[in-house]
């Protein structure tokens with residue numbers, strides 16, 4: 001069976017997903033696209049040489065009879081409406097982060113999915129599909145280093161064009177919040193945000209970068225995340241877990257080691273897309289496969305909701321200077337945790 005997919009949003013990442021489904025993946029084809037910029041949508045259809053109908057609106061695409069499943073890759077504030085419409089239409093949907101721009105919006109999606117009685121929603125937290133994170137998770141799950149005690153992580157990007165306000169906490173660090181609770185199979189109970197001396201390369205007066213985010217989990221694991229989105233030198237994702245018996249570190253992306261001109265060096269990636277290109281491919285192939293089987297086994301709407309609550313707590317902690325509690329409601333049995 002070939003899964004017939006409709007894509008909402010043909011901007012940067014929507015275009016990438018269309019290309020990867022067309023060129024790299026199996027079991028699916030793009031049959032419909034839409035974007036508020038119709039010219040861009042037509043351009044992507046032509047450029048990729050796909051036979052896809054261009055719809056006027058996301059709602060038209062969701063309800064189109066030829067569309068089996070939906071990818072939401074439009075602007076964040078549109079996600080909630082499109083995901084709710086997909087649930088109402090009974091169609092599986094993979095929504096890029098954020099699931100919704102508020103925790104209340106995420107909760108509405110959770111409630112709608114439970115009311116529909118079918119798992120339909122997956123959130124685009126692609127780090128769970130990254131080979132190195134999966135290797136690290138296996139080491140932790142196998143108990144090789146004993147119980148995890150502390151995690152020291154870094155999310156560093158060379159620059160963050162368009163970033164303002166608290167986007168480091170609410171936009172890029174959402175990947176950390178998701179992948180770390182998945183790695184540990186645990187949930188957060190509190191957040192604190194430390195603001196060190198700020199670099200002078202942010203876009204606005206008073207812009208804070210880096211942030212240090214301290215999270216504590218239910219099992220008492222202490223997590224420290226350095227978020228530094230104007231670090232200049234490269235795109236560098238680090239995660240080191242100290243356990244009772246040893247330390248497990250996220251493998252570095254492979255690069256040719258050079259001994260050259262009196263130096264010994266390894267390359268560091270610069271673009272986040274290069275770091276996670278394979279993870280996106282695996283994420284979408286696994287979603288296609290599961291959807292074709294009538295299943296949904298990736299990051300759920302509940303995970304999207306928990307991440308939104310965590311981001312809210314981090315923003316609150318940044319301004320209060322306090323350790324802020326993260327009070328998660330009981331996970332509904334529907335989500336099986």
Ligand code: NAP
Nearest residue numbers: 009011012013014035036037073074075076078096097098
């Ligand atoms: P983008 O380049 O701005 O693309 C978004 C597209 O959606 C634009 O073409 C935009 O049109 C269109 N759009 C806005 N409202 C729409 C509507 N109501 N119906 C249909 N199309 C609409 O942004 P992007 O970088 O691709 O990001 C898209 C989403 O993916 C964001 O939520 C972002 O957070 C997420 N993302 C996730 C990752 C990841 O690591 N998983 C990475 C990058 C992005 P206009 O430009 O004309 O407004």
